[in-house]
Amino acid sequence: MNKIEHIGIAVADLGKAISLYEQLLGTNCYKTETVASESVDTAFFKTGENKIELLSSTSEDSAIAKFIAKKGEGIHHIAFDVDDIYAEMDRLRKEGFVLLNETPKNGADNKLICFVHPKNTHGVLIELCQEIK
Ligand code: CMX
Numbered sequence: 001m002n003k004i005e006h007i008g009i010a011v012a013d014l015g016k017a018i019s020l021y022e023q024l025l026g027t028n029c030y031k032t033e034t035v036a037s038e039s040v041d042t043a044f045f046k047t048g049e050n051k052i053e054l055l056s057s058t059s060e061d062s063a064i065a066k067f068i069a070k071k072g073e074g075i076h077h078i079a080f081d082v083d084d085i086y087a088e089m090d091r092l093r094k095e096g097f098v099l100l101n102e103t104p105k106n107g108a109d110n111k112l113i114c115f116v117h118p119k120n121t122h123g124v125l126i127e128l129c130q131e132i133k
Contacts, residue, residue: 006051079127
């Protein structure tokens with residue numbers, strides 16, 4: 001894995017959270033995107049080399065809605081940039097990690113993504129992401 005690509009934060013109200021993070025970071029949100037397959041609306045910020053993704057739910061049974069209902073708003077996942085997501089998924093499978101999808105799926109911000117179950121990673125949901133070139 002190369003570097004942390006972004007940190008995902010689950011929020012209840014995306015509009016309010018965008019305003020607050022714009023004030024906090026002193027920079028504007030550079031992109032908003034709906035990912036229908038994940039039932040989320042997302043908003044991205046850059047701070048230097050780092051990225052923050054705010055996520056709000058578009059349906060009551062989405063991963064983000066369940067997360068907020070159970071744990072409240074807060075850090076939802078840490079995403080790592082990888083060069084070859086297929087190779088990295090194979091490597092993690094062989095290491096015994098439980099992947100939450102069999103094959104990479106399309107995520108926000110032009111990425112192929114795959115999640116690793118938080119039960120295997122000390123309670124942290126990990127995302128692999130590879131830029132679609
Ligand atoms: N971080 C840490 N723990 C989490 C978690 C998260 N983000 N989401 C759920 N959990 C915990 C639950 O609290 C639960 O813990 P306990 O067993 O101690 O109660 C455990 O994981 C299993 O939860 P579950 O109720 O069995 O399963 P869920 O239906 O809540 O699903 C998960 C959990 C991670 C499998 C599911 O959220 C998933 O598949 N996530 C991947 C997809 C995703 O998160 N999409 C949204 C983001 C999309 C994007 O970034 O674009």
